[in-house]
Amino acid sequence: MSCWQTISDYAFRSLGFGERLLPRGDFTLCQQFTLIGSGMIWNVYFGLIALLTGFFLATAVAMGKASSNRLIRKPSEWFIFLFRGSPLFIQFFFAYFFFLSLKSQYAVFDPFTSAAIGAAIVLFLNTAAYSGEIFYGALQSIPKGDTEAADAYGFSGWAKFRKITWPTMLRLAWPAYTNEAIFLFHSTTLVFFSGFPAWQQRGDALYYASYFADKTFNPFVPYPILAGYFILMTLVIITVMGAINRRLNRHLPQDRRPRMRFRTPAMR
């Protein structure tokens, strides 16, 4: 079987298209590359959904934590502590069984036990808490002069937030937020190893990589392939976020622009 054949059979296997049976024996390199790459679709999906939706909640939570109103501040602080203080792995498990027991009461919650929705919700809340803390830190380090200047120009309320506070906050938080994004994509690999079932063997990249490692007793091929895919994805994230960073800082003189320093943090 040629490699093109394999690619057309398995390229969208993780979404349920193409060949139903996974290869059983005599695994070729091409099969491993194709299937693990196919699984990456899920990682990208989870990462993008959580990042795009989490961004807005993170802004809200950061504003909440910086608020002077106790009734808003305390829930935000608790939200951040709850999701940053406990392992994501346990959160996945808890959420899965939580949805499972809701499902037995109300039929509405039926789709929530699937990975595509349930796990995306957990990742959304989790990344909102982590980036909320980053944004809060940035909010605290906005130069005093900036907000005073805004007051002097007669900005207030929404206009001040939209034109001054928010862009400055993003500008300061962006390098750390990029790390958070990389980190989030890495942690999408946890989804199918917690409670969420991979229905009809439609799993993510790590799911297929460990499938091959289990079948061949040879971890030295699938995991490096997986690592290669993730390094590629990290490079893409760095490129995109770097472009946004340049845009956020475009009004600053060259030598005062913050340099992006990338350090992938560990697991959460």
Add this chain to the structure above:
Amino acid sequence: MNFYVSFGTVLLLLAITAPTALAFGFGGAMAARSRFLPLSWLGKAYIAIVRGVPDIAFFLFFVIALDQAFEYIRHQVKCPDWPDAIRQGNDFVVCSEAKLPLGNAAQWVHETYGFVLAVLTFSIVFGAFAANVLYGGMRAVPQGQLETAEAYGMSRRQTFWRILVPQMWVYALPGLGNLWMVLTKATPLLFLLGVEDIVYWARELGGIKGERFTAYPHGDWRMWYFLVLLVFYLGLTRVSEIVLDGLMRKLTHGQATSGGEAQRKVAA
């Protein structure tokens, strides 16, 4: 009962892994700083590779890889005149004397061996992160301090052990504290390595029927078991935060940093 013991397993893992990872990290940082170029490359490569890839992939990879490495070495030593190849297609075959643990070993040996592999894996992965933090800490120590030591006629080794090492901790502690938090939150992954830890028991005991008992007299309690785990980890995080704050205050005492300066002013 086993459920409670498994909390001990997690704490034991933390107690063993943290110092081992620190030792690995120290070794890695020393290697990366070395003047002997190949050794320095080795140290830097160790830091770079482990940090670039999702750790969960490493956890899955190292357990099989380490297991096979040990068996391979024992195979070479114990049965040198083994006729067959070790890697036969998809199988990894060693002679029965080289099996680890031995086929006829008691159950607890198997469990301990799995645990030791898990500790080693955690140490290698977190050692790389610790190496990075310590390397940064070593570079953060003011150059003047080292030059003064040289001026007093200390050798390179003396400077390292007497001046650099005692001072670097205060710079490294925020990073190490962060790492500790991450390490505590990575412990549920023990479950993936086949150790019967709290996640295993929570799934087992909370379910309607388990692998060992056909039916429990209660419904699906897994949600509540995982809630207990969530609270356990939150508590662990809170306690660590308090301890680390105390440690930081102790370490900054008398240091040439702004924190140390602030303490001096309060005292004076």
